[in-house]
Amino acid sequence: MNIYDIAREAGVSIATVSRVLNHKNTVSPATRARVEQVLAQHSYTPSAIARGLVSKSMRTVAILTVDIRFPHYANTAYTIEREFSHRGYDVLLCNTGGNRDTVLRYLRAVLKKQVDGIVLVGSVFNEICHGEEMRSLLCRVPIVLANGKLDLPGASSVLVDDRAGVALAVDHLVSRGRRHLFYIQDKYTTSAEDKCAGFLQAMERAGLGPAGRVVRTHDTLEDGMQAARDILAGDLPCDAIVCGEDLTAAGALKALLRDGVAVPGQVAVTGYNNSAYAYLCEPVLTTVDNKGEQAAQLCVQLLGSCIEKGGSAATVTIQPELVAGKTS
Amino acid sequence: MNIYDIAREAGVSIATVSRVLNHKNTVSPATRARVEQVLAQHSYTPSAIARGLVSKSMRTVAILTVDIRFPHYANTAYTIEREFSHRGYDVLLCNTGGNRDTVLRYLRAVLKKQVDGIVLVGSVFNEICHGEEMRSLLCRVPIVLANGKLDLPGASSVLVDDRAGVALAVDHLVSRGRRHLFYIQDKYTTSAEDKCAGFLQAMERAGLGPAGRVVRTHDTLEDGMQAARDILAGDLPCDAIVCGEDLTAAGALKALLRDGVAVPGQVAVTGYNNSAYAYLCEPVLTTVDNKGEQAAQLCVQLLGSCIEKGGSAATVTIQPELVAGKTS
DNA sequence: CTGAAAGCGCTTACAG
DNA sequence: CTGAAAGCGCTTACAG
Numbered sequence: 001m002n003i004y005d006i007a008r009e010a011g012v013s014i015a016t017v018s019r020v021l022n023h024k025n026t027v028s029p030a031t032r033a034r035v036e037q038v039l040a041q042h043s044y045t046p047s048a049i050a051r052g053l054v055s056k057s058m059r060t061v062a063i064l065t066v067d068i069r070f071p072h073y074a075n076t077a078y079t080i081e082r083e084f085s086h087r088g089y090d091v092l093l094c095n096t097g098g099n100r101d102t103v104l105r106y107l108r109a110v111l112k113k114q115v116d117g118i119v120l121v122g123s124v125f126n127e128i129c130h131g132e133e134m135r136s137l138l139c140r141v142p143i144v145l146a147n148g149k150l151d152l153p154g155a156s157s158v159l160v161d162d163r164a165g166v167a168l169a170v171d172h173l174v175s176r177g178r179r180h181l182f183y184i185q186d187k188y189t190t191s192a193e194d195k196c197a198g199f200l201q202a203m204e205r206a207g208l209g210p211a212g213r214v215v216r217t218h219d220t221l222e223d224g225m226q227a228a229r230d231i232l233a234g235d236l237p238c239d240a241i242v243c244g245e246d247l248t249a250a251g252a253l254k255a256l257l258r259d260g261v262a263v264p265g266q267v268a269v270t271g272y273n274n275s276a277y278a279y280l281c282e283p284v285l286t287t288v289d290n291k292g293e294q295a296a297q298l299c300v301q302l303l304g305s306c307i308e309k310g311g312s313a314a315t316v317t318i319q320p321e322l323v324a325g326k327t328s
Numbered sequence: 329m330n331i332y333d334i335a336r337e338a339g340v341s342i343a344t345v346s347r348v349l350n351h352k353n354t355v356s357p358a359t360r361a362r363v364e365q366v367l368a369q370h371s372y373t374p375s376a377i378a379r380g381l382v383s384k385s386m387r388t389v390a391i392l393t394v395d396i397r398f399p400h401y402a403n404t405a406y407t408i409e410r411e412f413s414h415r416g417y418d419v420l421l422c423n424t425g426g427n428r429d430t431v432l433r434y435l436r437a438v439l440k441k442q443v444d445g446i447v448l449v450g451s452v453f454n455e456i457c458h459g460e461e462m463r464s465l466l467c468r469v470p471i472v473l474a475n476g477k478l479d480l481p482g483a484s485s486v487l488v489d490d491r492a493g494v495a496l497a498v499d500h501l502v503s504r505g506r507r508h509l510f511y512i513q514d515k516y517t518t519s520a521e522d523k524c525a526g527f528l529q530a531m532e533r534a535g536l537g538p539a540g541r542v543v544r545t546h547d548t549l550e551d552g553m554q555a556a557r558d559i560l561a562g563d564l565p566c567d568a569i570v571c572g573e574d575l576t577a578a579g580a581l582k583a584l585l586r587d588g589v590a591v592p593g594q595v596a597v598t599g600y601n602n603s604a605y606a607y608l609c610e611p612v613l614t615t616v617d618n619k620g621e622q623a624a625q626l627c628v629q630l631l632g633s634c635i636e637k638g639g640s641a642a643t644v645t646i647q648p649e650l651v652a653g654k655t656s
Numbered sequence: 657c658t659g660a661a662a663g664c665g666c667t668t669a670c671a672g
Numbered sequence: 673c674t675g676a677a678a679g680c681g682c683t684t685a686c687a688g
Binding site for chain 1: 371373374375376377378380381386388391395396397399402403405406409410413418419420421422423434436437438439440441442461464549578581582585586604605607608609610
Binding site: 012013014015016019026027028031050052053054055056 | 657658659660661663664665666
């Protein structure tokens with residue numbers, strides 16, 4: 001059942017059916033009523049594909065993220081989807097694993113479908129968005145990067161001041177009398193390096209530079225556990241562990257509890273992201289809220305205005321906030 | 329840059345360009361080489377929209393789920409997306425909140441785009457997929473429901489035997505000497521009712537019918553905490569709490585730990601889903617693995633064969649498995 | 657207010 | 673092996 005069938009049955013031209021469909025007010029009430037009746041009778045649905053071919057837009061955007069199974073990405077993707085849906089766009093989801101070739105594959109696929117815009121979610125895109133083909137693909141359509149800045153025309157950015165975020169955790173711990181802080185670096189993206197720099201800088205500022213130690217591992221529960229055990233088994237004193245992710249912090253906390261180390265009595269622990277993980281821990285994890293929801297909403301606003309008003313690329317920065325739990 | 333531009337520049341017809349693009353072997357090597365060179369030179373990308381208009385398929389499927397922020401849905405959606413992506417389909421994500429009107433809105437939207445199939449993820453779809461418009465929309469395209477059965481032609485099902493799943497938890501607890509079990513029902517979908525029935529049935533079978541009590545609440549951490557406190561404050565003895573979701577169980581566990589109740593010493597706790605939440609808890613939660621990944625893969629297989637081979641609807645059932653942690 | 661016609665960018669019989 | 677032409681289902685000037 002297409003627009004020709006409707007037109008024939010209503011005794012009008014396809015142009016008139018199209019006008020009714022698109023609520024143009026250049027149709028007489030009588031004609032409109034007749035067409036609408038036929039439309040309803042067949043519960044006719046216009047083809048978005050045919051419409052897209054003409055209008056050059058499928059009203060679709062793509063989210064390229066790392067892995068939706070991590071709560072922080074899930075939250076961000078959720079909000080982006082919800083907001084775009086309210087604006088009448090459908091959302092393609094792409095879990096890229098942060099893998100450059102996979103990103104290329106997804107970009108080719110969604111660009112073939114002429115998406116109206118792309119949201120990149122994850123600091124990892126800072127590292128993988130280089131190279132000729134990558135850049136030429138990313139130039140074809142408005143883009144916004146959550147948590148990072150792309151050196152491309154037409155690419156907007158929502159930055160999160162992660163350096164300040166970790167500094168908040170350090171200041172908080174120092175103000176509560178902690179002096180021997182360790183940082184567990186669990187990722188190696190731009191954002192993760194910023195966090196680590198924020199740790200060192202805040203320690204320096206507090207006059208505790210030499211006491212600030214960094215341990216490098218990965219962002220899993222097990223790695224968090226192991227890192228905490230390594231720290232406690234070391235020669236240096238430790239009264240606080242600052243982590244780059246809630247998941248790693250949950251691991252550190254778990255190891256300390258199992259080994260009979262009092263938290264926060266002997267050692268304080270802080271996480272990052274203010275995710276469900278933080279709240280699930282017992283005691284509840286002190287963490288840093290990096291405002292995933294707000295970042296997502298800003299992404300949608302920036303990309304939305306690039307798409308609809310042809311606006312130019314913009315950059316906004318978000319300030320994280322400390323969320324004091326019971327582990328500090 | 330469209331197929332006409334390429335054709336002109338290569339000195340051939342658009343039909344020949346199309347043949348090269350689609351790897352038809354009815355093109356002479358020389359012509360093919362010339363066309364491919366022009367194609368590469370302009371990094372030409374064919375329009376999936378125009379192609380879709382002709383072929384009647386955009387190679388896109390939609391996932392309608394409740395809320396991707398819940399780990400179980402995130403895991404399922406992740407696997408579905410990954411598998412369909414490998415098969416050359418893009419995936420539209422729709423967070424419906426389990427709300428019937430929202431589901432209708434999303435269905436209309438994705439059907440306009442002529443998706444090749446729809447995956448419904450969540451037992452809640454059992455309750456909301458009725459009514460004339462809903463049913464007529466769901467009939468337009470192959471569908472598969474994860475965790476439920478739709479009474480519709482063309483709708484495949486992947487069922488999870490949740491009744492048996494909870495019974496596994498009960499049997500496990502009873503075999504370890506527990507006698508006074510409580511069940512926290514935290515949802516009211518078909519699946520949730522099945523779980524509760526599984527609890528009562530397993531208690532009956534164990535000859536502990538009268539000792540099996542059910543408490544009704546909702547699936548949040550706070551509600552789990554409150555429910556556990558209510559149970560412990562009640563007159564009836566309690567040595568185990570069986571929960572319908574890991575999140576609720578995490579709440580119950582948290583309340584018990586805070587109130588100084590030994591787990592599993594005095595009271596055992598079990599969850600459901602084998603999610604990250606279970607593993608994060610300390611002690612690690614005993615839970616039931618309802619095989620989200622396997623369910624997702626089966627969904628893709630069933631829907632994939634309906635789409636590609638025009639296969640008919642099928643139903644498969646998955647058996648859950650107990651995952652013993654340290655809370656039982 | 658309405659319709660005939662062109663065009664969006666492809667694929668696919670059909671002829672040759 | 674190759675091309676001219678029709679068709680997919682719409683929207684949008686253009687005329688009237």
